[in-house]
Ligand SMILES: Cc1cc2nc3c(=O)[nH]c(=O)nc-3n(C[C@H](O)[C@H](O)[C@H](O)COP(=O)(O)OP(=O)(O)OC[C@H]3O[C@@H](n4cnc5c(N)ncnc54)[C@H](O)[C@@H]3O)c2cc1C
């Protein structure tokens with residue numbers, strides 16, 4: 001019997017994979033999370049610390065799922081430090097999904113925003129032509145480049161990495177490459193997940209070329225189920241109405257890419 005997604009359930013970590021010096025993937029067995037749609041997330045309880053929203057990472061093994069965590073503050077660092085045999089609590093999956101389009105597809109990811117994009121890659125058909133852009137600050141912070149190439153083995157594809165300091169791939173911001181690509185190639189869809197300012201530029205660039213674009217937003221979340229309001233962006237709640245939003249609706253939202261809400265719910269400028 002499948003577990004009830006709204007009932008917090010305890011899982012044991014079975015494998016820990018170091019992706020970069022600050023990013024780790026924790027693998028565990030859960031049939032339900034192993035089959036989620038691209039863009040869905042779970043609420044992850046780190047015992048004695050806090051509960052965090054996390055995108056659900058794919059696993060190569062059937063019946064397993066994973067989280068890929070960058071250590072930042074107290075809760076993400078505690079989750080990052082969870083060892084094999086350690087336990088976490090999970091609610092979910094929650095949220096909607098990217099729309100699965102076909103044709104010539106462009107994906108733009110930054111940091112752990114790559115997690116839902118890795119799952120999205122597994123939904124494409126072999127006739128789809130796929131370009132994945134990975135933006136990072138330095139070579140040390142690049143991850144999932146090899147995995148993306150493996151997942152796209154059967155597709156005509158390219159994986160392009162940009163680093164701010166030019167230590168790997170192209171030098172500069174990933175959005176500079178997006179600008180060039182969307183001007184010279186007719187893409188059928190653009191998908192993005194990562195820092196909101198990056199997604200704002202990607203959505204604007206795609207919109208200017210009239211290419212359908214979707215972005216998966218990461219806003220401050222507390223309940224994850226539409227009750228507390230901490231993840232609001234204008235009138236929308238990211239946990240309930242997203243996390244995936246269509247580009248034109250985002251550009252008509254006066255908060256997207258410009259302001260965010262702090263833990264106290266105060267509207268701050270990016
Ligand atoms: C839908 C969704 C999916 C997410 N998926 C992932 C995931 O797959 N992997 C992952 O590592 N994190 C993910 N996050 C972010 C995660 O939930 C936490 O916000 C983040 O790990 C920091 O939490 P913290 O409590 O440790 O740090 P905090 O104490 O909240 O913050 C510590 C520092 O990190 C900064 N910070 C907080 N959140 C972010 C953020 N999202 N991006 C950049 N800087 C931030 C803060 O401004 C502060 O300077 C996701 C968030 C959402 C809403």
Ligand code: FES
Nearest residue numbers: 222224228229239
């Ligand atoms: S996190 Fe509580 S309403 Fe979205």
